[in-house]
Amino acid sequence: MNITELAAKLDVAPSKLRYYEQIGLISASRQTNGNRNYDRQQSEQARRIILFRRAGVSIAELKQLFADNMDDDTALKMLAEAKERISAQMQQLDETMAFLEYKTQWHRAQRQKAVSPN
């Protein structure tokens, strides 16, 4: 798939994909005309990077995370921090979801009342 297609699929600007490639976080094959072509593994890696960024993992952390020669203790520390941050986000989403659910039930009850006032 080309860069326009991948960018649309991941809902990011193509420039972001070019930037991540420039700093070595993702890679892309080239078509004969020189345009980027992402195979399954490359697009999966791009997707992973985008998800990490959305989850608040920094570029510096990602560089370390995908470096093969990373010191295990450093990696484990960084991974633990990222996991903690993602847990906090999950908890926030859980709360938000619970509130949306509460509001949904409330409006359903109101609508029910409107249909059968007694």
Place this chain on the structure above:
Amino acid sequence: MNITELAAKLDVAPSKLRYYEQIGLISASRQTNGNRNYDRQQSEQARRIILFRRAGVSIAELKQLFADNMDDDTALKMLAEAKERISAQMQQLDETMAFLEYKTQWHRAQRQKAVSPN
């Protein structure tokens, strides 16, 4: 609590809280010197708004969500959309967490090997 304290607690700029107040999404009491003072309910509402915004709920949707006179069908439709969006985000975080877990196990195994090479 004052605006500086609340902004720090919610990790947003004070200007954002002032903006949300200006458009009627949150409210604040005033101290005798005119400075904002948020009681428990006001700070809870501010927190909720921030969580919704982080979860991708638009300002327009929030205005509707917290309008008391909202039509139930419209509200239910909007709530269902917001829930869907948040579900998608939860799924992304789940995936990201699974990958972090996989990486963690990998580095733990590597470290274990380094300690006992045989």
